[in-house]
Amino acid sequence: MKITVRNGDTFWYYSQLFYIPIGLIIDSNPSHDPGGLKIGAEVEIPGFIKESYTIKQGDTLWKLAGKRNINVDALLLVNQNINPNTIDIDTTIYLPSRVVTPIVNGKQAYSSEVLEKDLRRLIEIYPFIKLNSIGESVMGKPLYEMKIGNGRKKVHMDASFHANEWITTSILMTFLNDYLLSLTNNLPIRGVQTLPVYSGVTVSIVPMVNPDGVDLVIKGPPKNMKSQLIKLNKGSSDFTGWKANIRGVDLNNQFPAKWEVEKERKEEKTPAPRDFPGDKPLSEPETIAMAELAKEEEFDRLLALHTQGKEFYWGYEGLEPPEAERLAKDFERVSGYQSIRYVDSYAGYKDWYIKEFQKSAFTLELGKGINPLPLSQFDEIYRDTLGIFLVAVYRWY
Structure with a gap:
């Protein structure tokens, strides 16, 4: 106002x-x-x-x-x-x-257009948010980062690396809105007073890493790319199972952390709806932007939101710090999700971040079922993961 x-x-x-x-x-x-x-x-x-x-x-x-x-x-x-x-x-x-009620309605098909609309409204009501464009997608859509708070500790959260996992953006934006409401109305979230968090922690959020892919899943292909994308999609015009970016590169198989291992064992050797790690690491503008952001900020903690499995991964080659195990125990306690230290999968954002900085990083697999998860799971997913978000920003050992 x-x-x-x-x-x-x-x-x-x-x-x-x-x-x-x-x-x-x-x-x-x-x-x-x-x-x-x-x-x-x-x-x-x-x-x-x-x-x-x-x-x-x-x-x-x-x-x-x-x-x-x-x-x-x-x-x-x-x-x-x-x-x-x-x-x-x-x-x-x-x-x-x-303002005492949320702006964000997470229970809808959350496209990049919906995200833009919500961001504009949130910035208008909560101008202490710092909004940055960290890069652009293949199709030139901005990749937004929001910063809330001005503390020395830094926590990063991101969503929708994978196109058909767009419900992660809905969940993350809902948490952001609840956090903002808590700050301006002096209301705790599950007993956590958030103003001390704001003063001590800078929260970085990239709500949609793969806007082109998300829009493809939700809206279908752009007219000028329809035939090309149907060909990449094995001749199908049903894009609900698409995970990759618009060029057919799996963005969470793009990072230089045993990328060569993933490249060798993946069945997909050319652009595809999922699992093609690219011709080289960091070949895509979306992954380049995320890597540059991490190098610039060197976050203390990182949460990458995916679906599905009701579990989370937090180790890489023994390079994860001792704090990560303590956080994992707390995450497991507040969410009911299964804590898994090592998994036979590499080249993800979490893997690279641990390798590069030896700091705590987590891949969260929200919900359970077949992607894209239905919005009927939204309330359950949010209830389970809200505790993880709060621990990540509030608990410092």
């Missing part, structure tokens, strides 16, 4: 007026000097929107403030062009409205 600075206004005053932590207000307004706001400048108040309201017989700002359980000065702040003592009936004013 945008407001205009008046004489004497401060971030601290806005914090008290709207019951929003001052750190969130400061981070929502990086171009402003917290020590001295300029009169007439525009400032963002996170966690609020403006709702239009038409004055009725008997209305006063004081009565409206009482009904909304807000200070009358909040109304005066967002309606600086009116005389509070003489408001005519049928005059339209704005009422500051606290």
Whole structure:
């Protein structure tokens, strides 16, 4: 919610007026000097929107403030062009409205278009989110990273490396929305107070690594590529089983961690709907972007969301740190998922990250069944994995 600075206004005053932590207000307004706001400048108040309201017989700002359980000065702040003592009936004013319900609806086919729409809305309401484009897909779609928080500890989460596992994006975006609501409404999540997390941890989220592939599964092939993609899909026009990117490369078999082993043993030797690791490691723009992000940030922990199996993998060649085993025990306890240290599969993002940085990294296999998992599993998957998300950002040994 945008407001205009008046004489004497401060971030601290806005914090008290709207019951929003001052750190969130400061981070929502990086171009402003917290020590001295300029009169007439525009400032963002996170966690609020403006709702239009038409004055009725008997209305006063004081009565409206009482009904909304807000200070009358909040109304005066967002309606600086009116005389509070003489408001005519049928005059339209704005009422500051606290956002208390989610923007994200995870229970839908979550395409890149839906993601873009939700991101725009979330950034508007929660401007302390830092949104970056870390690269582009084969078809030029932006690969978004969101950062929330400003702590020295760094936790990364990503989803939809595989096209027909797009429900992982729905799950991750739902967690993000719940985290944002918790911060601006001072509500714990499963007993976890999130403001200390925000202050101590930077959470990095790449919600859709493979937007071209996700859109192919959900919407079908673009007209200009239809014949080419049907040929890659073994002559079928049913793309629900497609895992790869739009060029037929499996993005989670693309990283230089025993890539040669995977290349040799995979049956697919040319582009295909799944399992082709490419002609060389990091040949695809999506995997290049993810590798560069990891090198730049050197996250303390990494979670890569996949489906299915109700299990997670956390080891690579004995290079995983001792902390990873402790985290794995906690993940298993809060989710009911099976903890598996080593699995005979390589060249994944988690494998490469452990090899490169010797830090904790996990591949989470959410839910159980045949991909793409049905949305009827959404509530169960979210319930099971929410504890993992919270442990990842909150528990430091």
